[in-house]
Amino acid sequence: MYQYTEFDKAFVRSRAAQFRDQLERWQAGRLDEDSFRPLRLQNGWYVQRHAPMLRVAVPYGELSAAQLRVLARIAREYDAPEADVYELASATQLKLGTLNLPTHYAHFTTRTNVQFNWIPLSKAADVMDLLASVDMHGIQTSGNCIRNISCDERAGVAPDEIADPRPFAEIMRQWTTLHPEFAFLPRKFKIAITGAIDDRAATDWHDVGLRLLSNEHGDLGFCISVGGGMGRTPMTATVLRKFLPWQHIMNYIEAVVRVYNRYGRRDNKYKARIKILVKAEGQRYIDDVEAEFLAIVEEDGGPHTIPQSELDRVRASFVPPQRRARTAHNPQASVAALNAMAAQHPMFARWLQRNVASHKDPSMRIVTLSFKRLNQAPGDASANQLDLVADLVDRFSAGEARVTHTQNVVLPWVHVDDLFDLWQAARSAGLASANVHLLTDMIACPGGDFCALANARSIPIAEAMTERYQDLDELHDIGEINLHISGCINSCGHHHSGHIGILGVDKDGQEWYQITLGGADGSNASGAARAGKVIGPSFSAAEVPDVVEALIATYRDARCDVEGRTERFTETVQRIGLGPFKSAADEVRVKVEDLA
Incomplete structure (x- = not known):
């Protein structure tokens, strides 16, 4: 993991002290609400439906065991609202018929950040000090700036990796933090980077997507895509450069953002994202970026060109960790012992199949802890x-964890010989569900239970789906399906990219849900990034589980074998079209109407 320099540490501490001063002046009435609002937002503090929400930055998804323990302390000691606020929230939710709202929790987001939903603003400065003690903060997790950079959760350990993207992500983090020219963009700006063949970072759904690759001469560079995003107008990114030498990546991003800052709309926030500019201007935008890039490099001397020495300096923080010595380790014997253990324990075998992935080091594995239950x-x-995760990370993964795009946690440094012990420990903690990439491994935003922007609740829908599909045999037979749930059109639950997407909508003050089919995040299993298509009018909350079940039944009836394997859900949707699925969903609606 990257180790903060003394400058980094001093900067984060000073930022926390600055926020404490701002908070105290606001509490004393010396700073009005309009002045304080942008200051708290710049540090990750929102005000949501019932209470403040803090978003903590987790650059490229990496967390140490020490950081996990501080997050646990914040959840335990601070993530509980003032009594009157909680009573009001509970009364509201009781009226709506939802579950009790959880407190003393953290929430992993789809962009690998961490959120807290109940911390009172009166305690915000204490929380920021705690975060700073382990090199964490909320800087640029909000606002119209370049947000926290996300990454492939298997960066540095994946067998299909061309180059480790984390050093580049770290250099970009340092460069973008409080960048004076890009502090007030037309709208928020998100960057994702991967160095692998399989795009696990969903780069084409970002304002800027970066993919490391080698050209025909073996030189390392980036394929650069611009203009992806979800929300009201879902679009996948357009390739601007098929290959750019790695040294110039920040010069090029500066050109991309500078042209956006110059021409992006500021009169309408719904049309302010860079995707709208790229779509509207087309080739003219691309030409302007190229002209700006040439001016930066040729006229300004390429001020942000990355020297080899700086890349080497940062790379030195991303070397494999030191692990305890293993006497006369025999990889073949370890795998044989693992297979024997799997034969004795079917649940362990299933966990190995779903939650454990290959590692570039043959003696290691990548393990996903499932937070879907x-x-x-x-x-x-x-x-x-x-x-508990911090303990597992210390014991089994050299003190390092990763937050995933799908809201789970990865342990990237697990030795083959430790897998059975890890499984037992994770199982005791309730984190060993063998459901990774299956239907119950769903993505969901907090929805209307917390978010003031939401039209409908996501959590009860996710709970209903999880309760209905508890049979692992059935889940494995269905196969890999990405179910994504958003409480509103802003798509924090990434419903657009779900194989099955569920979108909460408002209908005369009531909660209803649109269903989309055929979306993809761009990974190998999903195919090229694309937005799902709506399959008709919206459904009530009570209908949604039956509709999803009908969609899955249609797939199971229609799927066929493809090159010795069972056809995936998205492949069946593309082959037979939306018609049969729409008919199945409509039948659910008719049955409900008949019963009514």
Whole structure:
């Protein structure tokens, strides 16, 4: 993991002290609400439906065990609202008929950040000091700036990796932090980077997507895509450069953002994202970026060209960790012992199949801890669970974890010989569900239970789906399906990219849900990034589980074998079209109407 320099540490501490001063002046009435609002937002503090929400930056998804323990402490000691606020929220939710709202929790987001939903603003400065003690903060997790840079959760350990993207992500983090020219963009700006063949970072759904690759001469560079995004007008990114030498990546991003800053709309926030500019201007935008890039490099001397020495300096923080010595380790013997253990324990065998992935080091594996379970919202982690994960990370993964795009946690440095012990420990903690990439491994935003922007609740829908599909045999037979749930059109639950997407909509003050089919995030299993298509009028909350079940039944009836394997859900949708699925969903609606 990257180790903060003394400058980094001093900067984060000074930022926390600055926020404490701002908060105290606001509390004393010396700073009005309009002045304080942008200051708290710049540090990740929102005001949501019932209470403040803090978004903590987790650059490229990496967390140390020490950081996990501080997040656990914040959840345990601070993530509980003032009594009157909670009573009001509970009364509101009781009226709506939802579950009790969880407190003392953290929430993993789809962009690998961490959120807290109940911390009172009166305690915000204490929380920022705690975060700073382990080199964490909320800087640029909000506002119209370049947000926290996300990455492939298997960066540095994936067998299909061309180059480790984390050093570049770290250099970009340092460069973009409080960048004076890009502090007030037309709208928020998100960058994702991967160095692997399989795009696990969903780069084509970002304002800028970066993919490391080698050209025909073996030189390392980036394929650069611009203009992806979800929300009201979902668009996948356009390739601007098929290959750019790595040294110039920040010069090029500066050109991309500078042209956006110059021409992006500021009169309408719904049309202010860079995707709208790229779509409207087309080739003219691309030409302007190229002209700006040439001016930066040729006229200004390429001020942000990355020297080899700087890349080497940052790369030195991303070397494989030192692990305990293993006497006369025999990889073949370890795998044989693992297979024997799997034969004795079918649940362990299933976990190995779904939650354990290959590693570039043959003696290691990449393990996903599943945070998808009954009576817990997708991506939520209690204070106790965070402490348990920290212990597992220290014991089994050299003190390092990764937050995933799908709201789980990855342990990237697990030795083959430790897999059975890890499985037992994770199982005791309730984090060993063998459901990774299956239907219950869903993505969901907090929705109307917390978010003031939401039209409908996401958590009860996720809970209903999890409760209905508890049979692992059935889940494995269905196969890999990405179910994504958003409470509003802003698509924080990435419903557009779900194989099955669920979108909460408002209909005369009531909660309803649109269903989309055929979306993809751009990974190998999903195919090229694309937005799903709506399959008709919206459904009530009570209808949604039956509709999803009907869609899956249609797939199971229609799927066929493809080159010795079972056809995936998205492949069947593309082959037979939306018609049969729409008919199945309509039948559910008719049955409900008949019963009514």
